[in-house]
Amino acid sequence: xxxxFLQDPTRKEPVLAVVAAEESAQVKSLMERLERxxxxxxxxxxxxxIVMLSPEQIxxxxxxxxxxxxxxxxxxxxxxxxxxxxxxxLGEDCFVRISKSELVNKDKILRLDVSLSGTxxxxxEGEIKxxxxxxxxxxxxxxxxxxxxxxx
Numbered sequence: 752x753x754x755x756f757l758q759d760p761t762r763k764e765p766v767l768a769v770v771a772a773e774e775s776a777q778v779k780s781l782m783e784r785l786e787r788x789x790x791x792x793x794x795x796x797x798x799x800x801i802v803m804l805s806p807e808q809i810x811x812x813x814x815x816x817x818x819x820x821x822x823x824x825x826x827x828x829x830x831x832x833x834x835x836x837x838x839x840x841l842g843e844d845c846f847v848r849i850s851k852s853e854l855v856n857k858d859k860i861l862r863l864d865v866s867l868s869g870t871x872x873x874x875x876e877g878e879i880k881x882x883x884x885x886x887x888x889x890x891x892x893x894x895x896x897x898x899x900x901x902x903x
Contacts, residue, residue, distance in 0.1 A: 783842075793837070795821050795828035802828055806845055810859045810875050812837055814852040824877050847894050849873055850884035857894070865897060 767785055771778045792803045808823045812834065819830040819837065830837060838846065838854055846854045855873060864872030871883040871891050883891050891897070 793821065793830070793840070795830055797826070797828050804828070806841055806856070807858070809846075809856050810877060810879060811853060811855045811881065812841075812846075813854070813881075822879070847891065849881065849887050849891060851886070853881060855881065863891070863895060863897070865892075 769778055769782055769785075792805055793809065795802045795804055804821065804823060808825075810822045810824065812819065812821050812830070814820070814834050819832065819834050821828045821830050821837075832840075834852065834854065838848060841854070845857055847857055848854050849871075855875060859876045860873060861876060862874045864874070867882075869885045869888070871888055873881050873883060873891075875881070
């Protein structure tokens with residue numbers, strides 16, 4: 752796959768185009784990932800106001816009580832969808848599930864604390880600290896190349 756940059760001073764916003772001989776499974780997968788990451792918006796609620804957020808703005812999405820919340824640098828917003836529905840919309844390219852009740856934006860992770868016994872501390876932008884559950888530690892280690900198999 753080749754990646755090119757084409758400058759067009761008449762454009763007001765960037766446009767991503769996928770050029771291929773045919774629409775293969777690889778091309779469809781790439782387009783879906785690009786759409787989720789850059790084209791999609793998540794509709795959140797702040798009281799009576801609807802706030803449209805792009806995935807890049809989101810630090811984490813988590814369940815608290817019977818509500819699903821979305822945290823950004825600007826604040827915490829409510830979602831009407833369930834956590835698994837948001838996970839399907841966002842995909843695994845940018846977000847990773849760290850527990851039964853939380854997703855975090857991979858690009859917003861500053862560091863991981865693997866010194867804790869049986870869990871991983873996750874430090875996000877904005878001085879946010881959260882933890883994986885034991886069940887999700889192997890997945891986190893695989894995503895970030897930690898563990899025995901990564902050291903070989």
